[in-house]
Amino acid sequence: MKRVIVTGASGFIGRHALPALRERGFEVHALDLPGANRESGDDLFWHAVDLLDPAAVDCTLREISATHLLHFAWYVQHGKFWTAAENLDWVAASLHLIRAFHREGGRRAVVAGSCAEYDWTTATGPCIEEVTPLRPHTLYGTAKDSLRSLLAAYSAAQSIEWAWGRIFLLYGPGEYPARLVPSLIQSLARGERACCRSANLIRDLMHVEDCGRAFAHLVDSSIKGPVNVASGIPVSLAVVSREIATQCRAEDRLDLEDQPCSAEVPAYLVANTRRLQSEVGFVPQFSLRDGIRDILQRRDMESNTK
Amino acid sequence: MKRVIVTGASGFIGRHALPALRERGFEVHALDLPGANRESGDDLFWHAVDLLDPAAVDCTLREISATHLLHFAWYVQHGKFWTAAENLDWVAASLHLIRAFHREGGRRAVVAGSCAEYDWTTATGPCIEEVTPLRPHTLYGTAKDSLRSLLAAYSAAQSIEWAWGRIFLLYGPGEYPARLVPSLIQSLARGERACCRSANLIRDLMHVEDCGRAFAHLVDSSIKGPVNVASGIPVSLAVVSREIATQCRAEDRLDLEDQPCSAEVPAYLVANTRRLQSEVGFVPQFSLRDGIRDILQRRDMESNTK
Numbered sequence: 091m092k093r094v095i096v097t098g099a100s101g102f103i104g105r106h107a108l109p110a111l112r113e114r115g116f117e118v119h120a121l122d123l124p125g126a127n128r129e130s131g132d133d134l135f136w137h138a139v140d141l142l143d144p145a146a147v148d149c150t151l152r153e154i155s156a157t158h159l160l161h162f163a164w165y166v167q168h169g170k171f172w173t174a175a176e177n178l179d180w181v182a183a184s185l186h187l188i189r190a191f192h193r194e195g196g197r198r199a200v201v202a203g204s205c206a207e208y209d210w211t212t213a214t215g216p217c218i219e220e221v222t223p224l225r226p227h228t229l230y231g232t233a234k235d236s237l238r239s240l241l242a243a244y245s246a247a248q249s250i251e252w253a254w255g256r257i258f259l260l261y262g263p264g265e266y267p268a269r270l271v272p273s274l275i276q277s278l279a280r281g282e283r284a285c286c287r288s289a290n291l292i293r294d295l296m297h298v299e300d301c302g303r304a305f306a307h308l309v310d311s312s313i314k315g316p317v318n319v320a321s322g323i324p325v326s327l328a329v330v331s332r333e334i335a336t337q338c339r340a341e342d343r344l345d346l347e348d349q350p351c352s353a354e355v356p357a358y359l360v361a362n363t364r365r366l367q368s369e370v371g372f373v374p375q376f377s378l379r380d381g382i383r384d385i386l387q388r389r390d391m392e393s394n395t396k
Numbered sequence: 397m398k399r400v401i402v403t404g405a406s407g408f409i410g411r412h413a414l415p416a417l418r419e420r421g422f423e424v425h426a427l428d429l430p431g432a433n434r435e436s437g438d439d440l441f442w443h444a445v446d447l448l449d450p451a452a453v454d455c456t457l458r459e460i461s462a463t464h465l466l467h468f469a470w471y472v473q474h475g476k477f478w479t480a481a482e483n484l485d486w487v488a489a490s491l492h493l494i495r496a497f498h499r500e501g502g503r504r505a506v507v508a509g510s511c512a513e514y515d516w517t518t519a520t521g522p523c524i525e526e527v528t529p530l531r532p533h534t535l536y537g538t539a540k541d542s543l544r545s546l547l548a549a550y551s552a553a554q555s556i557e558w559a560w561g562r563i564f565l566l567y568g569p570g571e572y573p574a575r576l577v578p579s580l581i582q583s584l585a586r587g588e589r590a591c592c593r594s595a596n597l598i599r600d601l602m603h604v605e606d607c608g609r610a611f612a613h614l615v616d617s618s619i620k621g622p623v624n625v626a627s628g629i630p631v632s633l634a635v636v637s638r639e640i641a642t643q644c645r646a647e648d649r650l651d652l653e654d655q656p657c658s659a660e661v662p663a664y665l666v667a668n669t670r671r672l673q674s675e676v677g678f679v680p681q682f683s684l685r686d687g688i689r690d691i692l693q694r695r696d697m698e699s700n701t702k
Contacts, residue, residue, distance in 0.1 A: 173553035175495060178546060182488035189481060232549035236542035240484060243538035247479035 093117045098162030106302025114310045119154045151190040159191045159199040168266040177233035198251040200309045205258045206231030216362035219316040258320035262298030278338040289328035289346035294320045294360040297376035307372040322363030399423045404468030412608025420616045425460045447489045457496040465497045465505040474572040483539035504557040506615045511564045512537030522668035525622040564626035568604030584644040595634035595652035600626045600666040603682035613678040628669030
């Protein structure tokens with residue numbers, strides 16, 4: 091019997107991990123904030139718990155007694171999360187969660203990490219898990235990096251199996267409106283002009299559904315340690331913006347600029363995905379073109395049903 | 397008005413920081429576990445608080461409203477602390493403490509770190525704060541290393557001044573009896589034979605009173621970041637053992653061996669103390685000879701008053 095706890099289960103990524111885990115035969119216990127009152131089904135059970143409340147976590151984890159843990163929940167307020175003191179709360183809460191999981195017999199913990207753990211200001215090629223130096227430049231990146239170090243050392247001392255999915259740039263339904271992809275779509279679909287200010291930055295974009303599925307694969311594997319969860323494909327923000335403009339039939343309303351960024355903003359941030367593809371055996375379903383089309387189609391469906 | 401909170405204030409090191417802080421004009425607020433009931437004086441106030449209880453910490457720190465923090469408290473059970481899960485509790489408790497201190501107007505936090513943060517298995521010369529790679533080989537070392545990274549990133553985001561004293565090997569009154577110096581003294585003073593099993597290891601020994609004073613200096617300085625708190629003098633355990641045997645007049649009862657250690661035990665572990673001596677301006681008072689004499693004299697006084 092495979093029984094997995096998913097934190098942040100109603101979040102941007104978490105919601106897409108749930109069906110993928112059920113398909114792989116997991117009984118899924120989805121954790122959400124108190125007050126959400128979601129409906130449980132045959133192999134999907136919702137639990138309302140504040141992860142910042144240690145006693146509530148202990149109680150819920152004892153009740154579930156899971157074999158696997160998939161931990162997405164974190165402080166993710168757009169524009170604030172890079173430097174917010176709440177990152178420290180989430181280090182502490184995550185440590186508490188993982189220990190409670192282990193105490194109740196948990197065997198394998200998979201946690202959402204970040205490309206912000208890498209020394210991204212000096213990278214000129216794809217980031218490789220055990221090769222690229224780790225040197226976070228933000229409090230958020232430091233918090234993730236510290237949690238991973240602690241989990242690795244804890245697992246060596248206390249024998250719990252762990253993996254760590256380093257997420258790069260995501261896009262897809264439910265993305266915060268001020269971010270690049272939704273804001274371009276919003277402007278161009280309205281008939282307004284839109285501008286991509288840092289068109290020359292090279293990034294690695296993954297559709298959030300692929301990300302959720304990749305984590306379900308990772309949970310259901312025996313791969314240990316850090317694994318980049320990304321497309322592995324370098325793409326400039328100019329190409330991303332043009333693809334959106336083309337699909338919105340608004341090429342003439344797109345402005346591309348190359349404004350200088352601060353030294354802390356990486357020019358090139360792309361994952362090497364050998365571990366994810368060869369070891370975990372995961373292949374993304376969405377190309378960038380298909381991913382943008384998917385967002386636009388959902389947008390049309392939503393506006394048609396209003 | 398300089399008002400300092402000292403955690404672990406009745407501990408092995410903490411007790412020696414208190415008089416040194418008072419001499420430097422601090423009003424000292426010493427934190428101790430509930431139940432100790434120590435007597436407060438003119439410029440020394442004892443507070444009983446469990447640092448693993450966040451609400452109690454908030455309440456105590458609000459009441460004190462300190463300008464400075466000196467944080468020694470940690471899980472230090474001999475033989476267990478290297479791998480104990482309690483290290484994770486102390487990361488979380490320390491983060492909570494530092495934020496509560498900052499919230500109540502605290503300006504400068506100084507925390508006890510460890511030589512275990514360094515990649516000590518590859519060191520062939522003295523460890524230098526910003527040069528020697530950090531790569532802890534234990535859960536304890538990882539916990540200290542993570543706390544320091546988080547404190548550095550938090551201070552960059554939230555502007556709080558911080559310093560970090562990396563402690564090497566200490567000896568002195570109150571040391572755990574099973575450790576090298578007290579166990580040799582105990583055996584040799586009883587007229588038994590004694591053995592130093594890893595006589596060729598090179599270490600950096602500091603008398604615990606010097607350590608307490610060094611931290612008081614560090615608190616009262618404006619030096620930022622990591623500072624090795626150590627003697628800076630390489631000494632083999634053979635030399636340490638012979639000094640004890642000589643002072644106990646028991647050279648003929650000392651055996652020196654060179655048993656192989658595990659790969660995780662560093663052959664050479666010594667601090668570069670340029671920052672402590674030149675920047676902080678601290679010079680140790682005890683030579684190894686004086687330090688051993690001090691322990692033996694206290695031992696004599698104690699047995700005379702029994």
